[in-house]
Amino acid sequence: MSEAKRLAAEKAMDYVEDGMLVGVGTGSTVAYFIDALGRDPHRIKGAVSSSEQSTARLKSHGIEVFDLNPAGQLALYVDGADECDPHKRLIKGGGAALTREKIIAEASHKFVCIVDPSKQVDVLGRFPLPVEVIPMARSLVAREIAALTGGQPVFRMDAEERAVITDNGNVILDIHQLSITDPVAMEQAINQIPGVVSVGLFARRAADVVIVGGEPPVVL
Numbered sequence: 001m002s003e004a005k006r007l008a009a010e011k012a013m014d015y016v017e018d019g020m021l022v023g024v025g026t027g028s029t030v031a032y033f034i035d036a037l038g039r040d041p042h043r044i045k046g047a048v049s050s051s052e053q054s055t056a057r058l059k060s061h062g063i064e065v066f067d068l069n070p071a072g073q074l075a076l077y078v079d080g081a082d083e084c085d086p087h088k089r090l091i092k093g094g095g096a097a098l099t100r101e102k103i104i105a106e107a108s109h110k111f112v113c114i115v116d117p118s119k120q121v122d123v124l125g126r127f128p129l130p131v132e133v134i135p136m137a138r139s140l141v142a143r144e145i146a147a148l149t150g151g152q153p154v155f156r157m158d159a160e161e162r163a164v165i166t167d168n169g170n171v172i173l174d175i176h177q178l179s180i181t182d183p184v185a186m187e188q189a190i191n192q193i194p195g196v197v198s199v200g201l202f203a204r205r206a207a208d209v210v211i212v213g214g215e216p217p218v219v220l
């Protein structure tokens with residue numbers, strides 16, 4: 001699938017204009033996009049980054065990284081996804097960067113989502129839904145989400161069985177066994193639980209454009 005990811009990322013360059021400040025997501029598909037931006041790093045003004053990982057890659061190409069606060073509204077945000085439904089609603093957060101990704105998506109006029117074909121689903125929920133949580137609320141939030149959704153929350157650990165800590169100092173619950181027929185309602189309901197920082201459902205603010213990598217890429 002890496003070639004499909006690269007092709008989607010290359011197609012996203014069609015949306016990049018000279019002098020732009022570009023919002024940049026996180027993940028392996030976005031890494032191809034950053035590398036494409038890096039071929040001519042001074043064509044854009046710079047980037048607003050959604051993670052330490054993307055910031056490091058952007059800087060390695062000589063692309064200046066700006067804070068979102070003084071930047072104001074961005075014209076363009078490019079990011080990947082873990083799942084995408086026919087309405088361009090997404091599950092994101094497989095890379096634990098969902099909160100900053102959601103903030104930049106909200107701050108952007110156009111959200112272009114780049115995926116390989118394996119990410120397309122009819123109904124969201126096959127990929128476990130990431131939720132970023134304040135550490136002290138982990139068990140409370142897990143109980144409430146289980147009662148609310150019927151899903152099974154799993155505390156995300158790394159390969160050494162240590163808790164995954166986000167760039168914001170929080171932890172991740174991955175909610176398994178969901179079939180999300182009303183993503184907007186589920187996003188709103190999970191957001192209401194005290195201790196939830198953000199949920200990886202991008203339904204209220206879905207993508208504007210989805211590019212599915214292939215020969216040729218498909219633009220939805």
Ligand code: 5RP
Nearest residue numbers: 027028029080093094095097
């Ligand atoms: C990170 C994300 C990523 O966009 C998502 O996990 C897709 O990653 P990849 O491009 O590596 O398949 O939401 O939090």
